Amino acid sequence: MIQKPRGTEDLVDKKVKEFFALELILRNIADLYNYREIRTPYFESADLFLRSVGQDTDIVSKEMYIFNDKKNRQLALRPEGTAPTVRSILENKMYINENLPLKLFYFGSMFRYERPQNGRQRQFNTFGVEMFGPKSPEADSETICLAVHVLKTIGIENFNVHLNYLVGEEQRKIYIKDLKDQLSSFELCDDCKERLEKNPLRVLDCKVDQDKFKNIKDMKEYLSDEDKKYYNDLKINLKNIDIKIIENKNLVRGLDYYTGFVFEIKDNNDLTLIGGGRYDKLVNELGNVDLPAAGWGMGVERIILSLEKQNIFLSEENYLDAYIVTLSSKSKQFANILMLMLRSAGLKVDGDFMNRSMKSAFKQAEKNNSKNIIIIGDNELKENNVVIKNQQTKDEKKVLFQDIVDYLMKGN
Numbered sequence: 001m002i003q004k005p006r007g008t009e010d011l012v013d014k015k016v017k018e019f020f021a022l023e024l025i026l027r028n029i030a031d032l033y034n035y036r037e038i039r040t041p042y043f044e045s046a047d048l049f050l051r052s053v054g055q056d057t058d059i060v061s062k063e064m065y066i067f068n069d070k071k072n073r074q075l076a077l078r079p080e081g082t083a084p085t086v087r088s089i090l091e092n093k094m095y096i097n098e099n100l101p102l103k104l105f106y107f108g109s110m111f112r113y114e115r116p117q118n119g120r121q122r123q124f125n126t127f128g129v130e131m132f133g134p135k136s137p138e139a140d141s142e143t144i145c146l147a148v149h150v151l152k153t154i155g156i157e158n159f160n161v162h163l164n165y166l167v168g169e170e171q172r173k174i175y176i177k178d179l180k181d182q183l184s185s186f187e188l189c190d191d192c193k194e195r196l197e198k199n200p201l202r203v204l205d206c207k208v209d210q211d212k213f214k215n216i217k218d219m220k221e222y223l224s225d226e227d228k229k230y231y232n233d234l235k236i237n238l239k240n241i242d243i244k245i246i247e248n249k250n251l252v253r254g255l256d257y258y259t260g261f262v263f264e265i266k267d268n269n270d271l272t273l274i275g276g277g278r279y280d281k282l283v284n285e286l287g288n289v290d291l292p293a294a295g296w297g298m299g300v301e302r303i304i305l306s307l308e309k310q311n312i313f314l315s316e317e318n319y320l321d322a323y324i325v326t327l328s329s330k331s332k333q334f335a336n337i338l339m340l341m342l343r344s345a346g347l348k349v350d351g352d353f354m355n356r357s358m359k360s361a362f363k364q365a366e367k368n369n370s371k372n373i374i375i376i377g378d379n380e381l382k383e384n385n386v387v388i389k390n391q392q393t394k395d396e397k398k399v400l401f402q403d404i405v406d407y408l409m410k411g412n
Contacts, residue, residue: 007113007116007123018307019300020315021315022300022303022304023300025150025153026107026298029149029153033129034103036103036105037104038105040081040085041078041084042077042108042109042111043076044078048076049078049079052086054256059079059254060079064076064112065079077110081106082255082257085104085106086287090283090286090289095283099133101133102131102132103130103131104130105127105130107127107300108125109124110126118305119271121301126298127298127300129146129295131143135280137230141240143296144161144263145241148243151274154307155307155310156307156312158268161243161246162248162263162264162266163245163247163248164248165219165220166219167223168224168227168260169224171224174222179217180200183216184196188209188212189208191208210250216249216250219249230260253277257285258278260277262275262276262277263277271306273299273302276294276295276297277296278294279295318369319348319368320349320368320369320370321371322342322347322373322388323351323368323370323372324339324374325361325365325375325376327375327376327377327378330378330381335351338374341405345409350370352364366391371390372388373389374387383398385398385399385400388404388407
């Protein structure tokens with residue numbers, strides 16, 4: 001038997017309903033903040049991610065699905081959503097001043113070859129938002145506010161907002177030199193030994209050695225006066241809108257394009273639900289257009305997992321307004337007409353197509369959580385009515401054909 005590839009998941013029944021319900025909520029909230037949807041291809045030129053995400057990141061060096069097409073062009077399944085969004089903005093010239101601020105969101109599958117685990121597969125879904133144009137503490141606080149708004153709306157109340165500010169320009173060179181000097185005395189994992197030479201900031205993102213970095217140098221001490229003021233104003237703005245933060249000096253995120261503030265929101269089990277920050281140079285690096293930007297991404301599977309652990313469900317229970325049970329060949333033919341009529345009126349109905357006995361058909365109605373069972377036989381056809389059994393009260397009533405819709409619409 002052919003099985004699904006490792007790191008993928010079939011969504012059926014309750015789980016697919018939860019995904020759909022969450023997507024509707026996310027779309028509605030994005031609309032409240034005036035974000036418009038963007039959809040980019042599942043695969044892009046591999047060079048897009050090599051240039052944006054960073055060749056020394058785990059995503060590019062270890063996790064990206066790269067392949068050559070029939071014309072030997074190197075392509076990659078998208079591992080994240082920001083770089084494709086930037087590529088689309090540049091290609092479609094959406095960066096003109098009249099469009100700014102340009103606020104976009106996306107919802108779709110991403111792909112990373114990593115060890116499958118709870119809340120993260122090799123094919124996973126991300127909801128992300130990106131704001132292009134403004135660069136201000138006020139715009140950044142709205143970006144974080146949107147993330148918090150999402151979590152509170154879906155019922156996740158217990159979470160922590162971790163915040164840091166990445167040192168930039170000349171100050172970064174000084175910080176990295178001091179950081180390397182300090183880290184050289186640490187016993188690091190093999191990956192971090194390599195990162196220390198190629199990209200020292202990536203060491204701070206290591207999940208293996210994380211506990212060793214509690215006393216590491218704080219990069220915020222190296223910020224310029226301008227950046228210190230910006231970061232302080234951001235914290236004041238977040239305080240004004242009642243968003244409490246935890247300053248995390250080792251938070252760098254796993255992508256090379258971040259500049260300025262970065263943040264992660266974690267639940268009580270230390271599971272990262274949302275992460276993002278500012279990336280003011282990425283658009284320029286990919287298309288020579290000076291366009292500041294900030295955004296974040298949310299792992300949909302992780303959100304669903306966190307909700308399940310808290311016994312929170314977003315979708316309604318499956319139910320039917322009516323389930324039709326037929327007792328004869330003629331009544332089976334009429335059932336199709338009746339179903340069409342009821343569905344055209346907006347009622348959820350189904351029936352038995354398996355030639356089950358009446359007892360088995362009733363069990364199917366119960367399995368489908370049907371509010372009513374409609375029984376049709378030859379006698380009912382002759383009398384121009386049906387028998388409707390209310391599954392809650394167990395009452396049975398004969399209802400004329402022309403009155404069935406009104407009877408069910410009244411909540412019987």
